[in-house]
Amino acid sequence: MKLVLNRKFKSTSYTIGDLFIDGKFFCNTIEDTVRELPATCPDTTRGRSCTCKEKVYAQTAIPAGTYRITLEYSPKYKREMPYLHDVPHFLGILIHSGNTETDSAGCIIVGKNTVKGKVLESKVTFQKLYSLLEGHDDITIQIV
Structure with a gap:
């Protein structure tokens, strides 16, 4: 199963995107601000938090x-959540519900972008996404 996240609006405080599953539009997303980061991070390859000066914690x-x-099981959410592996500069990146970039610390929030700077109906959208991912072993996400 292939997910593609097309980032379409980049503001100074958040990023709005469209999420596609196997080529078909599924929902909108909201993330933190896109910032230029070095290609690799020596900290996260060693399982430690990133200390690169370009990354602003919970705003990147x-x-x-x-x-x-x-x-993967998330202690915070007390359930299995979609977990992104080997993300440079980040540890513990999930796809989850929320409404604004403040609900994220680098994670991808799913919902419907019907209000500027927000996604709505996020819990319902997340549950639909989780149901689609459940039972699949080969899942990737391409972020462009």
């Missing part, structure tokens, strides 16, 4: 690229 979107997704 993950780098564009292709990442493997698995459903």
Whole structure:
């Protein structure tokens, strides 16, 4: 299963995108601000938090690229969540529900972008996404 996140609006505080599943539009997304980051991060390759000066904690979107997704147990959410693997500069990146970029620390929030700077109907959208991902072993997301 292939997810593609097309970032379409980049503001100074948030990023709005469109999420496609196997080529078909699924929902909108909201993330933190896209910032230029070094190609690699020596900290996160060692399992530590990023200390790169370009990254602003909880205000920076993950780098564009292709990442493997698995459903992993999240202690915060107390359930399995879509987890993105090997994201440079970031640890613990999930796809989850929320309404604005303040609900994210680099994670991807799904919903409907019917209000400027927000996604709505996020819990319902997340549950639909989770149901589609459940039972699949080979899931990737390409962020462009």
